[in-house]
Amino acid sequence: DGGITQSPKYLFRKEGQNVTLSCEQNLNHDAMYWYRQDPGQGLRLIYYSQIVNDFQKGDIAEGYSVSREKKESFPLTVTSAQKNPTAFYLCASSTIAGAETQYFGPGTRLLVL
């Protein structure tokens, strides 16, 4: 089955620790995205990538980093510089830039210990 997988479903971070959220897609999509969802807020774009080895900052990129070494994979690292990392993180993909819709993974909930 084609789709987007995110792992883990839940992730715990200790103070000062970097953690990496995985996102994999087998839809052969060119573009991939990371969003953050907080209670009472919409989805806010962290980073996006339109092609391998290229990515752009979204509205709230501070404290996060990404890589796009393979078309299928777009991991997100939440660094210790992100002071309020507790949130629900969603990865999405689409066929091309400006595509008609984005397809979302199931999400990862990050909690701080």
Place this chain on the structure above:
Amino acid sequence: DQQVKQNSPSLSVQEGRISILNCDYTNSMFDYFLWYKKYPAEGPTFLISISSIKDKNEDGRFTVFLNKSAKHLSLHIVPSQPGDSAVYFCAASVRNTGNQFYFGTGTSLTVIP
């Protein structure tokens, strides 16, 4: 600044009645609009979209209306079913200038049997 707004955080409707979810936007450059449906702890799934060249798009029980002069769109669900209970996000984009979607804060719909 929130460019896409959903001013009603929640809505309750009796089964069989019409559900109307509203969305307002501020950026007059937006020319493509979408509605997503999201269940708890899952990623959003695409529901229906509309281009700014239209003022209505229908798909089964779901109809989206666009009023460009008022910068307002709405999603109508008729008849509402208990399985429609979810959070609904509207999103907007400017096509052909990149693929950033701007999401509203969501409306939680409860359909009462």
